[in-house]
Amino acid sequence: GIQVEQSPPDLILQEGANSTLRCNFSDSVNNLQWFHQNPWGQLINLFYIPSGTKQNGRLSATTVATERYSLLYISSSQTTDSGVYFCAVEPNYGQNFVFGPGTRLSVLP
Amino acid sequence: DAMVIQNPRYQVTQFGKPVTLSCSQTLNHNVMYWYQQKSSQAPKLLFHYYDKDFNNEADTPDNFQSRRPNTSFCFLDIRSPGLGDAAMYLCATSLSRVAGVFADTQYFGPGTRLTVL
Numbered sequence: 001g002i003q004v005e006q007s008p009p010d011l012i013l014q015e016g017a018n019s020t021l022r023c024n025f026s027d028s029v030n031n032l033q034w035f036h037q038n039p040w041g042q043l044i045n046l047f048y049i050p051s052g053t054k055q056n057g058r059l060s061a062t063t064v065a066t067e068r069y070s071l072l073y074i075s076s077s078q079t080t081d082s083g084v085y086f087c088a089v090e091p092n093y094g095q096n097f098v099f100g101p102g103t104r105l106s107v108l109p
Numbered sequence: 110d111a112m113v114i115q116n117p118r119y120q121v122t123q124f125g126k127p128v129t130l131s132c133s134q135t136l137n138h139n140v141m142y143w144y145q146q147k148s149s150q151a152p153k154l155l156f157h158y159y160d161k162d163f164n165n166e167a168d169t170p171d172n173f174q175s176r177r178p179n180t181s182f183c184f185l186d187i188r189s190p191g192l193g194d195a196a197m198y199l200c201a202t203s204l205s206r207v208a209g210v211f212a213d214t215q216y217f218g219p220g221t222r223l224t225v226l
Binding site: 031033035040041042043044045048086088096097098099100101102 | 142146150151152153154157164166197199201213214215216217219220222
C-alpha cells in the first residue's frame with residue numbers, strides 16, 4: 001500500500017516563529033488533507049489540497065502532486081498551534097484514507 | 110451548528126464485555142467513517158459507510174462491527190474487547206464520493222476514549 005512520511009517528527013518553536021512541515025507519499029493520490037489534532041484529541045481539518053496552493057490566515061499549504069509531496073506552512077506561530085499535524089491521503093488505486101505518522105509541534109510562550 | 114457528535118466521550122468496559130460507541134451527525138453527509146487511534150499513533154481507518162453501503166478495511170478484526178440505521182447515526186460495536194482495543198475511537202463524515210473516490214473534506218467528531226479493564 002501507499003507509504004506516507006512526515007517530517008520532522010517533532011518540532012519545538014518559540015512563539016512568533018515560522019515553520020514548514022512536510023508530507024511525502026509514495027503513489028499518486030486523489031485526495032490529500034492536512035489535519036491538526038489538538039491536545040484534547042480533536043482533529044480539525046485544515047486543508048483539502050490534492051494539488052496547488054491554499055491559504056487560510058497564518059496557515060498555507062502547497063501540494064506538488066507530480067513530485068508526491070505536500071508542505072504546510074505556519075507563520076507567526078502561537079501557543080494554540082501546539083498539537084500534532086497529520087497529513088492523510090487517498091491513493092488513486094482505491095485504498096481508503098491513510099494517515100501519515102504526524103509531526104508533533106510545541107510552541108513555547 | 111452542524112457537527113459530528115460522539116457519545117460517550119469516555120467509556121470504560123471490562124475485558125470481554127461488549128461495548129457500543131455512538132456517532133451522530135447533523136451535516137447530512139453520505140459517508141461516515143470509524144477510525145481507531147492508539148496512543149501516539151496516527152488514526153487508522155476501520156470501516157466506512159457510503160449511505161447504507163458498508164466497506165470494511167481488509168485488516169479490521171472481526172471483533173469490530175458497525176451499524177448505520179439511518180443517515181444521521183452510526184454505531185461501532187466491539188463484541189469482545191481485549192486490552193489491545195483500548196484506544197481513542199474517532200468518527201468522521203464527508204459529503205459524498207465522486208467517481209468512486211473520496212474527493213471531499215472529512216469532518217471529525219471529538220472521539221470516544223475507550224478503556225478496557
